[in-house]
Amino acid sequence: MNGNKKSRILHDVDVILLSPCFCKGAYETPEIRAPSIRGMLRWWFNTLVDAGNEESNIFGDTNKSSSVVVRVDGTENLKRGKYALLPHKNASNPIKKNAIEKEAFNFCQSFRLIISYRRQKLSDKHCD
Numbered sequence: 701m702n703g704n705k706k707s708r709i710l711h712d713v714d715v716i717l718l719s720p721c722f723c724k725g726a727y728e729t730p731e732i733r734a735p736s737i738r739g740m741l742r743w744w745f746n747t748l749v750d751a752g753n754e755e756s757n758i759f760g761d762t763n764k765s766s767s768v769v770v771r772v773d774g775t776e777n778l779k780r781g782k783y784a785l786l787p788h789k790n791a792s793n794p795i796k797k798n799a800i801e802k803e804a805f806n807f808c809q810s811f812r813l814i815i816s817y818r819r820q821k822l823s824d825k826h827c828d
Contacts, residue, residue, distance in 0.1 A: 711815040720783040720804040730780055730805045737813065738770040773812040778805045 725731030742759045745751070760766035780800045 708818075709814060709816045711813070713808045713813050715813050716810045717778075717805055719807050720781070721807075722783075722785070722804045724800060730778075730803055732772055732775045732778075732805070732811060733774050734770045737772065738766075738768065741768070741770065741815075746796050767817045769814075769816045769818055771814040771816075773814065775811045778809050778811065780804065781806045 716772050721730065721732070723730060725733070738759075742755070744760070746755055749755075757765070757774065758767050780803050783804050785800045785802055
């Protein structure tokens, strides 16, 4: 990789939705946001890795910005539908008429997730 680039790509993947995606934005409409995914990555890193100060070195803190950049692409074309929040309480079932349905992104679609880092180099143990 060229050392002069401002950010270097660690992962560039197509994420396939295997089930309806109930990710919501501020207006209760389906929305997939990079900050939300970044927060999930930070939570899993913190949960799975006993890394001390490495978390703030990678994800930033109140004194320095994050070394990790998360971007999503292709979410504007995802189709939406209404789905039962609890599929076993299907609205078409006459016994269970009180099913709650919400708008969600349809399954069997994909979007692009790009994770890169900027500025300082991450330690090699986190780049494998």
